[in-house]
Amino acid sequence: MTARTYKTIAYVLLTVASLITVVPLLYTVSLSLQTEKEMLSAESVLWPESPQWGNYSTLFEEAPFGSFILNSLVVAGAIALSHLIFDPLVGYVFAKFDFPFKNTLFVAILATLMIPLFVRMIPLYVMMSDLGWLDSYQGLIVPFLMDGFGIFLMRQFIQPIPDDLIHAARVDGANEFTIYWRIILPQCKPALAVLGLFTFVFQWNEFLWPLVVTTSERMRTIPVGLTQFSQEQFQLWHLTAAGSVIMFVPTALLLIFSQRYFVRGIALTGLK
Amino acid sequence: MATPAELPQLPEPVELPKRTKRTKRSPIARRQARTAYVFLAPALIFFAIFFYYPIADILNTSMLTGQRTDEFAGFDNYTNAFEDPQARNAFKVTLQFAVATTVGAIVLGMGLAVLINQKLRGSLAFKLALLVPYLTSIAVVGLMWRNILDPELGILNRILSDLGLPTQEWLNTHPVATIVAVTLWMTTGYTMILFLAGLQGIPDVYYEAAKVDGANGWQRFRRITVPLLTPTTLFVSVMAVITGLQAFGQAYIITRGGPGEASDLFVFHIFELAFRARNFGYASALSVLLLLVIVAFTLVQLRIGRDREVQH
Numbered sequence: 001m002t003a004r005t006y007k008t009i010a011y012v013l014l015t016v017a018s019l020i021t022v023v024p025l026l027y028t029v030s031l032s033l034q035t036e037k038e039m040l041s042a043e044s045v046l047w048p049e050s051p052q053w054g055n056y057s058t059l060f061e062e063a064p065f066g067s068f069i070l071n072s073l074v075v076a077g078a079i080a081l082s083h084l085i086f087d088p089l090v091g092y093v094f095a096k097f098d099f100p101f102k103n104t105l106f107v108a109i110l111a112t113l114m115i116p117l118f119v120r121m122i123p124l125y126v127m128m129s130d131l132g133w134l135d136s137y138q139g140l141i142v143p144f145l146m147d148g149f150g151i152f153l154m155r156q157f158i159q160p161i162p163d164d165l166i167h168a169a170r171v172d173g174a175n176e177f178t179i180y181w182r183i184i185l186p187q188c189k190p191a192l193a194v195l196g197l198f199t200f201v202f203q204w205n206e207f208l209w210p211l212v213v214t215t216s217e218r219m220r221t222i223p224v225g226l227t228q229f230s231q232e233q234f235q236l237w238h239l240t241a242a243g244s245v246i247m248f249v250p251t252a253l254l255l256i257f258s259q260r261y262f263v264r265g266i267a268l269t270g271l272k
Numbered sequence: 273m274a275t276p277a278e279l280p281q282l283p284e285p286v287e288l289p290k291r292t293k294r295t296k297r298s299p300i301a302r303r304q305a306r307t308a309y310v311f312l313a314p315a316l317i318f319f320a321i322f323f324y325y326p327i328a329d330i331l332n333t334s335m336l337t338g339q340r341t342d343e344f345a346g347f348d349n350y351t352n353a354f355e356d357p358q359a360r361n362a363f364k365v366t367l368q369f370a371v372a373t374t375v376g377a378i379v380l381g382m383g384l385a386v387l388i389n390q391k392l393r394g395s396l397a398f399k400l401a402l403l404v405p406y407l408t409s410i411a412v413v414g415l416m417w418r419n420i421l422d423p424e425l426g427i428l429n430r431i432l433s434d435l436g437l438p439t440q441e442w443l444n445t446h447p448v449a450t451i452v453a454v455t456l457w458m459t460t461g462y463t464m465i466l467f468l469a470g471l472q473g474i475p476d477v478y479y480e481a482a483k484v485d486g487a488n489g490w491q492r493f494r495r496i497t498v499p500l501l502t503p504t505t506l507f508v509s510v511m512a513v514i515t516g517l518q519a520f521g522q523a524y525i526i527t528r529g530g531p532g533e534a535s536d537l538f539v540f541h542i543f544e545l546a547f548r549a550r551n552f553g554y555a556s557a558l559s560v561l562l563l564l565v566i567v568a569f570t571l572v573q574l575r576i577g578r579d580r581e582v583q584h
Contacts, residue, residue, distance in 0.1 A: 006489065010387040017384060018401035021457065025404065027427060028416050044430035090315045099305035105316065112323040114570075116518050118539045119563050122333060122546050122556050123326035143322050146315055176307045205409035207521050208539075212547060223411035227525055230415050237419050244412040251407045255400060263399050263465060 032241035068225035076203035091154025334556035349557030362541040370516030381463025402461035414525030447535040470504030506577040
């Protein structure tokens with residue numbers, strides 16, 4: 001087999017695989033624009049005759065999607081912000097400081113990566129219940145303020161920054177926090193961008209914990225709100241599809257803004 | 273200035289510098305240690321409360337009857353688990369699911385990575401297209417496929433009937449195979465990226481030498497690519513088994529664990545026991561058992577990997 005035929009086969013197979021991943025998503029867009037009649041017809045409608053943009057506003061009338069979106073923005077935003085505040089700080093300490101029990105503590109933090117959410121699910125629920133945090137922003141946000149992966153990522157990124165920079169600042173009389181804020185953090189901008197974006201998107205998509213901790217409709221995040229909506233209104237598939245399209249927006253933005261980097265980023269942050 | 277593209281690809285092993293002897297720390301060292309602890313304090317408190325306390329608490333709760341306020345039951349919840357047909361069924365289903373998604377992840381991920389590694393034009397577009405599902409919430413993926421696969425309203429059956437072909441009820445006849453397929457649809461792009469990173473570490477000279485020796489494409493794949501990808505394959509399989517054993521949304525959203533209990537994934541089973549039946553004690557015991565299975569799988573896979581590496 002020549003290299004040429006080999007490449008042709010590779011193109012064909014990759015195109016087929018890409019169509020398999022992309023077409024169902026495009027069909028969901030199509031479904032979100034269909035009339036109820038098109039959606040229920042026995043024949044396959046691949047694209048609606050006239051797109052029903054009104055489906056999107058109907059969605060907001062049928063269920064409080066505005067508050068679902070707001071809740072998701074608040075929760076994913078707060079968690080991403082907290083990661084941006086703490087992960088580089090803790091990563092910096094493990095990269096550049098020497099202190100007793102350093103390795104023990106670092107291993108203890110990394111070991112949390114091996115504790116799956118289902119193990120924490122029941123104890124955290126009980127804890128939130130004791131604190132009176134069920135069905136609240138605190139309950140949705142606080143258990144995820146930091147994680148071992150972000151800290152590990154930042155430590156790996158900060159370690160190669162030359163020690164001389166830090167020593168020079170110390171000689172100049174800068175205090176420790178100034179050194180962190182003025183010298184270390186500015187170097188980390190690209191890593192922080194990746195960390196912030198991915199933390200936001202992963203939290204925006206999180207399903208299990210919001211399902212466990214929220215009880216009222218008004219506290220639901222979009223993944224939970226959308227799932228419950230489709231269970232209660234299972235004949236309104238076109239509206240569920242519209243909700244899915246809305247939910248996909250942050251992912252799409254992530255793809256658009258970081259095309260090239262995010263392929264790398266996924267290998268880094270997807271490990272969680 | 274470094275860009276994200278220059279970030280390390282995969283975590284490197286943590287190096288543990290050893291302090292040779294315990295000497296008295298200098299004032300500077302002591303000040304450094306104090307600063308370090310001030311900066312670390314919030315994180316240490318956070319991990320203690322939200323990671324280590326829950327482990328202690330779930331061990332404790334797993335020894336209580338029914339709800340956590342109830343009385344001490346010793347190991348009853350654990351021994352009951354082994355005789356409970358529903359728990360055994362959930363475990364069997366989950367194991368099938370995890371093994372199938374792992375094998376699928378390796379075959380499809382490696383296959384696509386090899387194809388995309390041909391230095392094709394437009395490979396970034398292929399990567400992006402294949403990765404999109406991985407960045408999508410399981411809620412969106414689950415609802416989308418439940419709709420597409422719906423026996424009456426789903427587009428797949430409507431196309432089949434338009435073509436005059438018999439319609440199918442995948443979710444009723446092959447529920448586990450169907451959620452395996454949906455899971456692979458969602459995760460294969462990510463597996464492919466990991467294999468691609470592994471492939472890029474294989475020097476071209478190996479392939480050139482094999483070509484000189486007259487090895488064909490399949491032989492080169494079989495004798496060079498597969499063995500040299502062993503560390504990646506191992507990493508992917510550990511990860512796929514771990515995530516497979518913890519799958520939840522597939523059962524909650526797509527199949528509701530059914531028909532009957534045919535797709536009752538273990539975490540879904542725990543969720544129902546804890547938050548529907550309010551049986552925290554038993555649900556906690558099942559969580560601990562699942563965690564032990566995950567740890568066991570991880571250790572076995574890492575051991576296999578070490579033995580393999582010694583052979584090379």
